[in-house]
Amino acid sequence: MIVDISRCENCRSCFLAVKDEHIGNDFPGYAAPQPAHGHNWVDIEIKERGRLPIVEANFMPVMCNHCDDAPCMKAAIDGAVSKRADGIVIIDPKKSKGQKQIVDACPYGAVYWNEAEQIPQAWIFDAHLLDQGWTKPRVEASCPTGVFRSIKVEDQAMQRLTEQEGLEVLQPECGTKPRVYYKNLHLMTQCFVAGSVVVNVAGIEECAEDAEVILKQNDSEVARATTDIFGEFKIDKVKKNSGQYELEVSSDSSGSVSMQFDLGDESLYLGTMTLALEVHGTH
Ligand code: SF4
Numbered sequence: 001m002i003v004d005i006s007r008c009e010n011c012r013s014c015f016l017a018v019k020d021e022h023i024g025n026d027f028p029g030y031a032a033p034q035p036a037h038g039h040n041w042v043d044i045e046i047k048e049r050g051r052l053p054i055v056e057a058n059f060m061p062v063m064c065n066h067c068d069d070a071p072c073m074k075a076a077i078d079g080a081v082s083k084r085a086d087g088i089v090i091i092d093p094k095k096s097k098g099q100k101q102i103v104d105a106c107p108y109g110a111v112y113w114n115e116a117e118q119i120p121q122a123w124i125f126d127a128h129l130l131d132q133g134w135t136k137p138r139v140e141a142s143c144p145t146g147v148f149r150s151i152k153v154e155d156q157a158m159q160r161l162t163e164q165e166g167l168e169v170l171q172p173e174c175g176t177k178p179r180v181y182y183k184n185l186h187l188m189t190q191c192f193v194a195g196s197v198v199v200n201v202a203g204i205e206e207c208a209e210d211a212e213v214i215l216k217q218n219d220s221e222v223a224r225a226t227t228d229i230f231g232e233f234k235i236d237k238v239k240k241n242s243g244q245y246e247l248e249v250s251s252d253s254s255g256s257v258s259m260q261f262d263l264g265d266e267s268l269y270l271g272t273m274t275l276a277l278e279v280h281g282t283h
C-alpha cells in the first residue's frame with residue numbers, strides 16, 4: 001500500500017469505510033466484529049506546521065503496516081498471527097483469544113484490544129474482500145482524493161518504485177519491514193523555514209518578488225529558494241533540531257538582508273525581512 005500524505009484532506013471517509021465494514025460484521029477466519037467505540041483500525045494523524053501567514057495542516061492515515069518481519073507475529077502463540085502469501089498479516093480471531101501480548105508487541109500501536117471478545121484486532125487490508133475478487137480495499141475505494149494506491153508487485157519492482165517516488169516507511173529503525181509505504185512523509189516528520197521579504201519603495205512597503213533566498217549552515221549552502229509574487233518563500237525538508245542556520249536574501253535591484261536562527265522541532269515562519277541596499281559611509 002502506498003499512501004500519499006500530500007493528498008489527504010482529513011475527510012475521514014476511509015476511517016468510516018473501515019467502521020462500516022467491520023462494526024457488527026463477523027468475517028470468520030479474518031476478523032470478528034469491531035466494537036462500536038474505541039477502535040480506529042485506520043486512523044488519521046494530524047500535524048500542523050508553521051504559523052500565520054505561512055501555516056499548513058497535514059494528515060496521515062495510519063493502520064497496520066502488514067510488516068514482513070512482524071513483532072506481533074513473534075509475540076503470538078499457537079500461530080495466532082500469520083502472514084499470507086500476498087503479504088497481508090492476519091490475526092486469527094479464534095486462535096488469538098486472550099493474547100493481549102499481541103497488542104503490546106506492535107511498535108505502531110496498530111492493534112486494538114477487544115474487551116468483550118478478549119481478542120486483539122487490526123486492519124486486515126480487506127483480505128476478505130480481496131479473496132472475493134475485489135481489486136482494492138475499501139479505504140482506497142472510498143478516498144475521494146486518491147491517497148491510497150494498493151499494488152501487487154515483486155519486491156524488486158517495489159524497490160524501484162520506492163526509489164523513484166521517494167517512498168518511506170514509518171519507524172524504519174524498528175526493522176519490521178512494513179508493507180505500507182508513505183509518499184511525502186516529510187510533511188509529518190520534517191520542518192520548513194519560511195518568511196516574507198519586502199522592500200521600501202518611496203516610503204511604501206512592497207512585496208519583493210524574485211529575491212534569492214539561500215539557507216546556510218556552517219557557511220555551506222543547504223538549500224535555496226526564490227520569493228513568489230507575495231514576497232514569500234518556503235524551504236522544506238529541513239531536519240528537526242538541526243541547529244543554527246543563516247539565511248541570506250538578496251535581490252540585484254533592492255539589496256540584501258540576512259538573519260540567524262536555531263531550528264528546533266517545529267517549522268519556522270521567520271517573519272518579514274526588509275531588503276536594504278548596503279549604505280557606504282560618507283565623509
Ligand atoms: S503494524 Fe503492528 S500489527 Fe501490523 S504487522 Fe506490523 S507489528 Fe503486526
Ligand code: SF4
Nearest residue numbers: 008009011012014143
Ligand atoms: S478518505 Fe482519503 S482524504 Fe479522506 S481522510 Fe481518508 S485518506 Fe484522507
